[in-house]
Amino acid sequence: MSESTARKATGNGFLTDTWVNLKRWLIKTTRNPFVMVLSLLNPVIFLVLFTEVFGGIAGQAIGQAMGTETSYVVYLVPAIAVQTALIAATTSGIGLVEDIENGMFEKVLVSPMHRGAVFLGKSLSEVLRIVVQICIILTLGYGLFLLDGGGGAYVATGLLGALGIVVVGVVFAIWFAAFSNVVALVTRDQESTIIGVNLLQFPLLFLSSAFLPVEVLPGWVQVVAAVNPITYGVDAARALMFGRDVMTVLEVTRFGGLWNTLVPALAVLVVLDVVLGAVAVRFLNRASGAEVR
């Protein structure tokens, strides 16, 4: 029989489907401001406590590595921005597990919506959240910077550089969001997903260039830091913060200035995003397909 005679709904285009899903996840985010605040809590505590408590001692090590007159606030803010992106990325998988548990995942699968649009809409809501949260961290850092005396520039590359830090945060978050979705689809259990992705958080952060220059860390930590994605995210954000090449795990000299950090660091992150993204898409396809298993 022909399409025109059977009564049925009309469905939407890809963009409308994306928007419909984005909207649902945005409503869910605003419905739970508590979660938004809670997920910022760790980064904020780190930012305030580390700068206030370790600022003096760390200043020496940083002075050695970065040159004199470097505020620990300025040094730390890029790391906290990446930490914020990391935590936000973990919630991606948690949201997916919630959807599986409350039946919305299946409900969406049985609807005529485009599968890709369903996941794109959800991911965009997470990107938006990361943007907002990094902006909050940057603003808070500026407050601490002023409190600290405020000598020199906060973000050496200006507003455009600050924007760049937000972009770095998003590019950084993708691989970990993809990872948390894979964990979610493997465990299909909220608690396991939360524990699984959170367990990684602290080792990843501390065994990187996040809190201290890699040069002052013990040898084995330096080795780990060199292969730790956090190092690349933090170095990229930090290069924008200081307006110069800050990367020490890779020596790149062909681009000049801060690009010697930014280009290789982003390249590493993008490769990571593509690889883990592809794995996550495979898992999502499997989970949303109709194949009998």
Add this chain to the structure above:
Amino acid sequence: MDAIDARGVAVTYADGTEAVRDVSLDIPEGEFFGFLGANGAGKTTTIKALVTLLRPTAGEVTVNGYDVETESRAVRESIGYMAQETSIDPELTARENVRFACEAYGVPPGDRRGRIADLLELVDLADVADKPAKDYSGGMKKRLDVATALAHDPPIVFLDEPTTGLDPKARNRLWDYFRRINDQGTTVFLTTQYLEEADQLCDRISVIRDGVIVASGSPTELKSRVGGDVLEVSLDDPTDERLARARDVVLDAGGLAGDAVATTDDGLSVTSPDARRLGTDLLVALREAGFAVTGFNVRGPTLDDVFLAITDEGLDEPNGATGEDRGTDPAEASR
């Protein structure tokens, strides 16, 4: 055109489990169809194959004239599906849940407001429509789930054990909605293990067991297969030995064939077209033989009996309790 047409559907899971072995269905438009079976009989697997969530290992399915494999999107646009587990977003309000469903199915923006209001009215959630769904009771969540499944006014609705776990009042309320949408011309495919539910709602029933349909027909046709009314008698001190003796008394007094009288946990169950007429004689005979009758009840055969007759070859097994442990027969309460 049939609303649902399935030919030789089989679903075998990767571990070798043959959940559905050979199911053929042919459900005309506007029918209220019941798919009856115990837990694990293959009801949910079948329904998932019909709504495009599971690709059958073998067989062909068209829904609303569209092939579930090659035209899955058109099938999805044609159906409403209510999963066995309540499926709503608890963080959204009822209104937002229904709106999301409207948007997902492309209900035109101009129609949405009215449609959402109508649906919330239909399931009696209009007065709590702006509260988050997580605060709702189980019954309210189920009703909201119904509303979201109907958002796009689908011509065919699939309901997978929609009343499992609900109290009788909430269940009756859902039955009302289902009858109403069926009255409006919607084809309804309902799975249930509540036999009374299929009897109450459905035009036609198929009984599935171990992935195969073992019987089909109208509730009346299926009931006629049991062989008449049922007289249930409870006796004082129902030991096995006493019950066997009581059974002999009844067989003798009623002139009944052996398979007409079965022993139950606390007495006897007599199945006969003459059960109503014989009732008094049998009770008197029991008392004269020294048995104290503590309760009795004559009822028409329910689907419980049909179910047992078909799936357990129950008529040959006199020890089969007639639906007592299921508690779905309202007559049970009067004993």
